[in-house]
Amino acid sequence: MAPETTGSRYDLTPLLPWIEQGFTLLTPNLRLARRIKAEWDQRQQAAGLRAWQPLPVHSLEGWLQSLWQQRCNAEPVLRRILLDGGAALALWQQIIDEDQRRTGYHLLRTDAAARQAQQARDNLLRWEVAPNGTAAAEFALDADCSAYLRWHVAFDKALAKGGFATALDVIGLLAATPAAGHADRKALLVAFEEVPPLLSSALSAHCVVVEELPPPPPGAARHAIAYPDRKSELTAIARWVKSTFDGDPRASIGVVLDDMRGDRQRLEYLLRREFGCLDTDYGTLPVNFSTGWALAEVPVVRDALAALEAGGRQVPLExxxxxxxxPFLQLPDRHSPLALDFIRKLHDHGREQVDGGALRSLAADLRLGEMLLEISTWRELHEAAAPSVWAERFHAQLALWGWPGERSLDSLEYQQVEQWHGLLEQLMAYDAVCPSLDQSGALNLLRRCAQDASFQPRTADSRVQVLGPLEAAGLQFDHLWLCGLQASQWPAPARPNPFIPVALQRRLGMPHASAEREWSYARNLLSQYRSHCRMLHASYSQSVDGAPELPSALLDDFAWEDRSVTAGPPANWQRQWQARDIEECEDQLAPAVDAAELATIRGGSALVEDQSHCPFRAFARRRLRLQPLSEPSLALNAAERGNLLHRALHIIWEELENAANLAALDANAQQQLVAAAVSSAFETLKTARRVAVGHACIEQESRHLAVVLQQWLAVERQREDFVVVAREQRVDLDLGALPLHLQVDRIDRSAGAEGVTIIDYKSGNCEPRSWLGERPALPQLPLYSLASESPVEALAFAQVRARKCTYKGLGARAVAPGVNTDIARATRGKEEVDAWEDLLAAWRNNLQDLADSFIRGRAEVDPLNANSCTWCGLQALCRVEVDHSAPASADEEGAS
Structure with missing residues (x-):
């Protein structure tokens, strides 16, 4: 039956008969061994003892390795250099890289292949399979398995040559060499689902008796609950933990996360929110997590790695x-205006990888630039060396940066820095397998070690545990919740190792080899959970990443509950919000623009466009002078392509001047004109951008632009006779109190016309309806019409777009194909006008109102439409998606 609630963390009663007979207790993992030991120690203390014999309880593999160490102490000739997982992985990487150089077998990601090869060898050792023995014929039938066989042989040779061994190798040696004097060893296996043949052989060779603790019969009450999505599921779990924690002060509580890597951070936030441990009480969360964070991702180590990478030839933008x-580097000017200018220049550089020389140049005015320049003079950084030497070099580099900073570290940061120093010391163990590395190789090795190392804060034991599925096996809880039991995950899909023949894996029952094996394993694991708790809850999400999900078939005999969770903050937050005593002031009006500020405001049609799309956007960009940073791009961005198009058309019409000259061009002459215009346009592109995007990209963009221009000139040939009277003409417009400085792409005059046609080049899709309404989405052309000294008879977008070149416009006269003269029909639903003159007047009124609202300080967050926010880049400032009428929800606080 399931354990009774006694306030203990583990019921030792079933183990006592074996403990009294002197059995060594062996568990599948160290966590369970520690739990049993802690309960035994508490039991002795409760009995009034001040000293007692330690309980012999160990993880199985750890105990076998300790037996090997004892053998080596007695017989030094057996001693091997034990490689940890990281060093073994580095050796696999070297072997695979060398194999790729010698053979035609190539991989996209050798690091992933190295991990799978390491896993394949471990599985073969555990199941006592010699791949170059009787199974060799099966490996030869598959290209991947055949390649692995070469690597396996090379790996074994490297181990033998260096006197190395992995943890499983020494267990294999132990199994093959039974030692005398083990007649009194008796072992009890606790909470094992299966024992691989290698471990079973080692036990048989070194124990006279091996028994297994019978599992208690499943006795937990079982309840299953469905939630609409993962957010609701995790929110419900966090609230259940808090409620159970408060309601039963003696109960032990467990949460099993199927996706520990993906859900741990979100659940931790929700738990902190429920327990009120988000701010000053951050370190008081009464919950233990079985897995920590990757050491490379904690801030103090992440920044140390960034500082080391900054001395390389190529530096990631991030x-x-x-x-x-x-805050961990001593850069006193990091908040100065020069630093902000450096950040903008770095983004404008446009690459995700920045050349080391370019980085030094961009940071020349900062202390950062001085540091980078000094590091660049260190000759030893350009010399290959052993990992232990690189550890010393990295330590010296960080000392130059002043890492970990001047301020006092908190407890977590102190522990992280300690673990980092230990990681640098561990690099010395790699000397045997990586005798010589350049700077890039050493940094990659260090980053991989930091990524593989888990930082687990040193905290007191808690009665609330969050664990992965395997880590929870064998542990006892009063209340246990299994999260994420979708049919697609429980049981897990079969994932046979690609480097071992699938038939062989299935025949031997290796992990993840078949759906049947995964079903059996998941069923047995669930049975073990049921045997080790009083109350078992299971839940699943009906939708994951937008895809519908079904419950696991393993939940068929669970009692289903109809339980829902209300999205939003916990009850204590709601109570605080409702009891708040604050004055609310909804102020969406900034101070009016006075004459002094008006003289400093820069902006043409874009200012009015910002005010039209969202008053806050205009306020932030034009008055606060906030601009979103540009995104890195491996190619030319839309703005650069647009500028090149404008420049090329400017050159073409500077040469042609009118429709007659265009008509006189033959195909060859037109091609030469276009080629010259494209070449001249690309000469205006900054050298840094040319280098950043590369010659191949420039060539491709040049050819594309030439093709589009040829298509556009074909459209121009369809027009009636016209003369280009201005190109990129600068004009001024006083729109009420707001002075605007505009630049018109092109102004034409048709033959015999008194008025002009104003043209705006567009390389994307565009429609004249974007000029209409009280808040026109694209007000440039209407603004140009107000600024024109000559009568305007038409406005037109010149849509210069591959295979979609056309004019789109409105006017009193059809000056080109695509210019609509039916004003009433074209403006229906947007403007109540019937004639061109009425539309011009409506534009003046609408644009005047926008200018006046900007001058008055109107600055509310009021997007014109959904597209207004798409490219705005100011969402972090305006918080447009936040509901300010209630306390922040989990999403708003970063929980998802």
């Missing part, structure tokens, strides 16, 4: 930016 954000 690493360069992290330097200025970091």
């Amino acid at each position: 690493s360069a930016l992290a330097l200025l954000r970091s």
